[in-house]
Amino acid sequence: MNGxxxxxxxxxxxxxxxxxxxxxxxxxxERLGQASLVVxxxxxxxxxxxxxxxxxxxxxxxxxxxxxxxxxxxGAVLVTRFLVR
Amino acid sequence: xxxxxxxxxxxxxxxxxxxxxxxxxxxxxxxxxWALTGLLFSAGLVMxxxxxxxxxxxxRGWRLLLTPLGAALGSLLGGLLAAPVSGLxxxxxxxxxxxxxxxxxxxxxxxxxxxGQLALLGFLANLLRELTGLVAAGWLVRRxxxxxxxxxxxATAMDTGLAVLVRAGGAExxxxxxxxxxxxxxAVPLLLGFLGRWL
Numbered sequence: 001m002n003g004x005x006x007x008x009x010x011x012x013x014x015x016x017x018x019x020x021x022x023x024x025x026x027x028x029x030e031r032l033g034q035a036s037l038v039v040x041x042x043x044x045x046x047x048x049x050x051x052x053x054x055x056x057x058x059x060x061x062x063x064x065x066x067x068x069x070x071x072x073x074x075g076a077v078l079v080t081r082f083l084v085r
Numbered sequence: 086x087x088x089x090x091x092x093x094x095x096x097x098x099x100x101x102x103x104x105x106x107x108x109x110x111x112x113x114x115x116x117x118x119w120a121l122t123g124l125l126f127s128a129g130l131v132m133x134x135x136x137x138x139x140x141x142x143x144x145r146g147w148r149l150l151l152t153p154l155g156a157a158l159g160s161l162l163g164g165l166l167a168a169p170v171s172g173l174x175x176x177x178x179x180x181x182x183x184x185x186x187x188x189x190x191x192x193x194x195x196x197x198x199x200x201g202q203l204a205l206l207g208f209l210a211n212l213l214r215e216l217t218g219l220v221a222a223g224w225l226v227r228r229x230x231x232x233x234x235x236x237x238x239x240a241t242a243m244d245t246g247l248a249v250l251v252r253a254g255g256a257e258x259x260x261x262x263x264x265x266x267x268x269x270x271x272a273v274p275l276l277l278g279f280l281g282r283w284l
Contacts, residue, residue: 004118005125005274012126016133024134029127036123038093040189043116044196044208045097050109051201064171064206068164069213072182073237075163080155080236081229 094208121193132267153265156236157272160185176283177203183276184211185269186218186239186246191277198281215241222246223253231258235265240273242266 016024101109164182168175177199184191188211196204218238225234231254238246243266251259 005121008122008126009129012129012131013133014129016130017136019134021134024130026131026134029130032123033127034089036120036127037189038089039116040120040124040193041090041093042097042100043113043120044189044192044204045094045099046101046104046109046113047097047117047196048201048205048208049098049101049103050105050113051101052105061206061209064173065209065213067167067171068173068178068181068206068210069217070163071167071170072160072163072185073214073217073239075159075161075166076156076236076239077159077225077229077233079159079162080152080232083151083155084230084232 117193117196121190124189128270135263149261149264150268152232152235152261153268153272155232156185156239156265156269159236160239176280180277180280180284181207181210183273183280184214184240185273186211186214186241187270187273188212188215190273194274194277194281195284198277199284203284214239215245218242218246219249222249226250226254226258231255231261234258235262238262238266240266240269243270 101113160182161179164178165175167173167182168178171178173181180195180199181191181203184207188208191211192204192208195207215238218234218241221237222234225237231250234250234254235242235258238250242250242262243264246266247259247262250262
């Protein structure tokens, strides 16, 4: 994590912890979070779209994405169940 | 999963396709850094504002930590198993699985460390993980207990998955989900920063 990102996370945390509950601008914060996420996804999408290597094998990409979504999820469920029991 | 997320991603991909060959990367990289700064500030504020709840949860003892620990270990194990099947380098598969469902951060960090192709894979895999966790939460609570549903949700158990977990498993699942999601979210940048050396 780069220093500015860590500083932003810590600054937010300290502000959230020190402001009194009613004074935390949660509504504005939610808007900031949503706007940041939209810009982030837009820029991420733009980098993906501009990269020619991404579009060479779309079927392979989808298959890999499914495997890397479901096997870690299955692993998480099984190991957690084993530990919790 | 909001429609806005899908629209923003699709619009970005379209923009990238249209602007191919132009100096887009510098602009996108800069916008991405600013957006991530805002996102992390926002996440920090929410966590700081919930400090009391976090402290109260921690007093319930070390057993609460078994769920995020199992979720993290199981996810990484699943990623390692997926590597030979998908023909990926094990470190790449670990870096994708190590997003624990936090698709935006995983993809951004992978884009910086290994380029667009792995970033897209990280984004899609973690997005699918989040969607599956939301859809399967009720079934998992009924069949395997609330810890299984919390583990399946991964890092998203503290935000997008929280309401679904509470509905499926009651307040206890919500408490467990919040703590697990918080710890897994904190682990993602550290883990990816560590794995980034070998990407």
